[in-house]
Amino acid sequence: MSEYLLEVNNLTKKFPIRGGIFGREVGAVYAVNDVSFKIKKGETLGLVGESGCGKTTLGRSLLRLIEPTAGEVFFNGVDITKLDADGMREMRRKMQIIFQDPYASLNPRMTVGGILAEPMEIHGLFKDKEERRKRLLQLLDQVQLPADALNKYPHEFSGGQRQRICIARALAVEPEFIVCDEPVSALDVSVQAQVVNLMMDLQKDLGLTFLFIAHDLKVVEYISNRVAVMYLGNMVEVAESHELYGGARHPYTKALFSAIPNPNPNVTHDRIILEGDIPSPMNPPDGCHFHPRCWNATDECRGSYPPVTEESSTHAYRCYNPNQLS
Amino acid sequence: MAEKILEIKDLCVEFNTDRGVIRAVNGVNLEVYKGKTLGVVGESGSGKSVTALSIMRLIPSPPGKIARGTIDYRGENLLEIPFDEMRRIRGNKIAMIFQEPMTSLNPVFTVGNQIEEVLELHQKELSKEQRRDKAIEMLHLVGIPSPEKRVTEYPHQLSGGMRQRVMIAMSLACEPDILIADEPTTALDVTIQAQILELMNKLQKELGMGIIMITHDLGVVAETCDDVAVMYCGQIVERAEVKELFNHPQHPYTKGLIESIPSFDSTTGERKDRLPTIEGMVPSLFDLPDGCNFQDRCNFATDKCRGSEGEPVLKSIGTHHDAACFHPLS
Numbered sequence: 122m123s124e125y126l127l128e129v130n131n132l133t134k135k136f137p138i139r140g141g142i143f144g145r146e147v148g149a150v151y152a153v154n155d156v157s158f159k160i161k162k163g164e165t166l167g168l169v170g171e172s173g174c175g176k177t178t179l180g181r182s183l184l185r186l187i188e189p190t191a192g193e194v195f196f197n198g199v200d201i202t203k204l205d206a207d208g209m210r211e212m213r214r215k216m217q218i219i220f221q222d223p224y225a226s227l228n229p230r231m232t233v234g235g236i237l238a239e240p241m242e243i244h245g246l247f248k249d250k251e252e253r254r255k256r257l258l259q260l261l262d263q264v265q266l267p268a269d270a271l272n273k274y275p276h277e278f279s280g281g282q283r284q285r286i287c288i289a290r291a292l293a294v295e296p297e298f299i300v301c302d303e304p305v306s307a308l309d310v311s312v313q314a315q316v317v318n319l320m321m322d323l324q325k326d327l328g329l330t331f332l333f334i335a336h337d338l339k340v341v342e343y344i345s346n347r348v349a350v351m352y353l354g355n356m357v358e359v360a361e362s363h364e365l366y367g368g369a370r371h372p373y374t375k376a377l378f379s380a381i382p383n384p385n386p387n388v389t390h391d392r393i394i395l396e397g398d399i400p401s402p403m404n405p406p407d408g409c410h411f412h413p414r415c416w417n418a419t420d421e422c423r424g425s426y427p428p429v430t431e432e433s434s435t436h437a438y439r440c441y442n443p444n445q446l447s
Numbered sequence: 448m449a450e451k452i453l454e455i456k457d458l459c460v461e462f463n464t465d466r467g468v469i470r471a472v473n474g475v476n477l478e479v480y481k482g483k484t485l486g487v488v489g490e491s492g493s494g495k496s497v498t499a500l501s502i503m504r505l506i507p508s509p510p511g512k513i514a515r516g517t518i519d520y521r522g523e524n525l526l527e528i529p530f531d532e533m534r535r536i537r538g539n540k541i542a543m544i545f546q547e548p549m550t551s552l553n554p555v556f557t558v559g560n561q562i563e564e565v566l567e568l569h570q571k572e573l574s575k576e577q578r579r580d581k582a583i584e585m586l587h588l589v590g591i592p593s594p595e596k597r598v599t600e601y602p603h604q605l606s607g608g609m610r611q612r613v614m615i616a617m618s619l620a621c622e623p624d625i626l627i628a629d630e631p632t633t634a635l636d637v638t639i640q641a642q643i644l645e646l647m648n649k650l651q652k653e654l655g656m657g658i659i660m661i662t663h664d665l666g667v668v669a670e671t672c673d674d675v676a677v678m679y680c681g682q683i684v685e686r687a688e689v690k691e692l693f694n695h696p697q698h699p700y701t702k703g704l705i706e707s708i709p710s711f712d713s714t715t716g717e718r719k720d721r722l723p724t725i726e727g728m729v730p731s732l733f734d735l736p737d738g739c740n741f742q743d744r745c746n747f748a749t750d751k752c753r754g755s756e757g758e759p760v761l762k763s764i765g766t767h768h769d770a771a772c773f774h775p776l777s
């Protein structure tokens with residue numbers, strides 16, 4: 122069996138834009154465009170990029186919560202885009218997702234016990250009441266919540282605790298892979314650190330594989346083995362976390378990471394201030410989408426989208442004139 | 448030493464809620480200097496926005512009430528001046544940028560109209576045409592592309608980053624003496640944040656305004672502030688010059704906050720095995736302990752901290768460095 126748990130080839134998601142009285146397709150947003158990548162078993166791949174670049178769409182397409190328009194998603198060697206409804210339901214046990222807003226994604230009228238038991242019931246994962254209770258207590262213990270949480274309702278918990286409940290719910294079906302879509306973005310710094318530690322511990326203990334989406338680049342860099350950078354639906358660079366500051370090859374990656382405010386007042390670093398806003402995804406620039414904001418742009422960049430350059434087995438980028446490494 | 452333009456003394460703000468009265472801001476002292484930026488940091492609910500709104504006299508009442516304190520602005524106590532006078536100061540001498548620009552922009556007026564309205568109120572000598580020209584100039588200044596076109600658009604036609612910049616343009620249209628920025632970039636991407644912080648910095652240099660930068664991002668503090676105040680449960684627990692605060696935090700809470708920022712040793716590519724955390728969570732304002740509010744999360748807590756000697760008060764522990772702790776770290 123391959124060392125990769127997930128292998129994604131040329132994944133594309135197009136949202137049609139309809140207009141007029143007949144609702145004809147008048148345009149399209151390529152929210153995810155021809156994206157390919159792999160994730161190893163037990164690895165965390167971070168996913169970053171400005172809002173609207175397609176991170177959520179990509180994450181959900183992997184689980185077919187959004188149907189991809191084109192491309193393949195191999196999970197443990199099976200192309201899940203070809204599975205029928207039954208096959209997909211079985212597969213979902215192995216692939217879970219955690220969302221940003223831990224409140225909106227928890228049913229306020231269900232107790233924590235009910236919320237955690239639901240996915241296990243759907244998949245018929247326990248035989249009797251006793252087994253159910255044991256498993257629920259084990260889940261709470263895994264996310265470091267007290268046993269008396271079982272009979273409480275979501276509103277009785279703080280934001281950080283609610284996110285722990287969401288994590289426990291995802292773990293309930295014993296998944297191998299979890300898409301984490303901004304799981305700590307709504308939390309305060311000190312609570313965020315607690316949840317990040319918890320997720321890293323769980324990964325180690327349970328051998329989980331993560332796709333970790335966040336707009337806090339420091340958190341992503343910290344938790345991920347490798348990080349993928351998206352811009353306007355395209356994956357423009359994938360590199361090991363520690364390469365992102367000094368070793369970024371794509372100009373956008375360099376600009377993005379140089380924009381992070383540095384929590385160390387003793388040093389000043391050179392900042393690249395990008396001009397302008399991200400162009401409309403409905404009408405992206407020709408060629409490399411980044412060319413109107415890129416200081417390395419040449420005529421070639423305006424002509425066609427740059428192909429993938431594989432610098433090493435862990436580092437790839439799409440750019441005609443990459444940053445030179447000093 | 449720069450000129451002191453605002454001084455808050457012993458500010459206490461209370462809210463009446465169905466569970467009783469809470470003191471959201473409890474004895475806060477702050478100073479703002481001309482041309483300088485004061486950072487106010489702390490977790491959500493620590494009283495940052497309520498402090499800012501008090502300066503603007505925008506605390507909703509009821510349920511809120513400024514129970515005690517003075518806010519001295521160039522020799523006048525803002526809490527005592529007549530309402531009319533306060534209205535003239537607000538948005539003219541003291542302007543505020545809110546976290547969510549959509550709530551403070553009027554959806555039914557164009558961006559241009561809204562800036563012009565501010566100008567009409569504060570620069571009466573300008574003609575209608577001059578106001579339009581000035582509105583376009585302001586939009587240009589805050590980095591909005593094709594401002595002649597944008598000036599006729601409505602807030603919903605703009606991206607989040609552009610709306611925030613419109614808010615800043617409005618706040619700056621009257622060249623305020625003090626700008627209060629309440630999480631001005633929290634909802635924005637880092638690239639837009641970098642643009643906006645740079646813009647604020649540039650305008651501060653040009654106009655010499657004092658800025659109060661409210662944020663929970665210590666990176667933003669390190670990069671933009673001259674002085675910092677750390678809030679916890681409605682109180683200032685530590686304040687110092689920015690480098691001093693990061694290099695020698697004295698309050699265990701401040702130290703915990705600084706350490707819990709994910710960091711990476713970019714020379715070796717090693718990550719810390721675990722992020723240091725502050726265990727537990729902020730106590731409820733309805734149920735504050737005797738003594739130090741941080742005691743349940745503090746590794747250094749002693750009986751003294753649990754109330755035997757009252758609350759720790761903000762005390763000088765070095766040059767321009769104060770902390771409210773019985774056992775400062777040094």
Ligand SMILES: Nc1ncnc2c1ncn2[C@@H]1O[C@H](COP(=O)(O)OP(=O)(O)O)[C@@H](O)[C@H]1O
Pocket residue numbers: 136150151152170171172173174175176177178179402
């Ligand atoms: N259901 C949808 N219909 C049409 N467009 C969509 C839909 N969902 C997302 N989009 C568009 O796809 C792009 C990517 O969105 P998203 O994946 O949510 O980005 P991110 O998570 O990176 O902020 C955006 O331009 C967004 O407006």
Ligand SMILES: Nc1ncnc2c1ncn2[C@@H]1O[C@H](COP(=O)(O)OP(=O)(O)O)[C@@H](O)[C@H]1O
Pocket residue numbers: 462463464471489490491492493494495496497498507510511732
């Ligand atoms: N209008 C209000 N009514 C009741 N309580 C309020 C009101 N506004 C603020 N508070 C309370 O005051 C405290 C401080 O809030 P705030 O200043 O907004 O915190 P921060 O800006 O630091 O996140 C919180 O506990 C909050 O619930």
Ligand code: SF4
Pocket residue numbers: 371372373409410411412413415416417418419422427439440441442443
């Ligand atoms: S392909 Fe050209 S425009 Fe695109 S990032 Fe590279 S140099 Fe810049």
Ligand code: SF4
Pocket residue numbers: 698699700739740741742743745746747748749752759771772773774775
């Ligand atoms: S006063 Fe005591 S409990 Fe409070 S921060 Fe200082 S050492 Fe900790």
Ligand SMILES: [Mg+2]
Pocket residue numbers: 176177178
């Ligand atoms: Mg998203």
Ligand SMILES: [Mg+2]
Pocket residue numbers: 495496497629
């Ligand atoms: Mg606030």
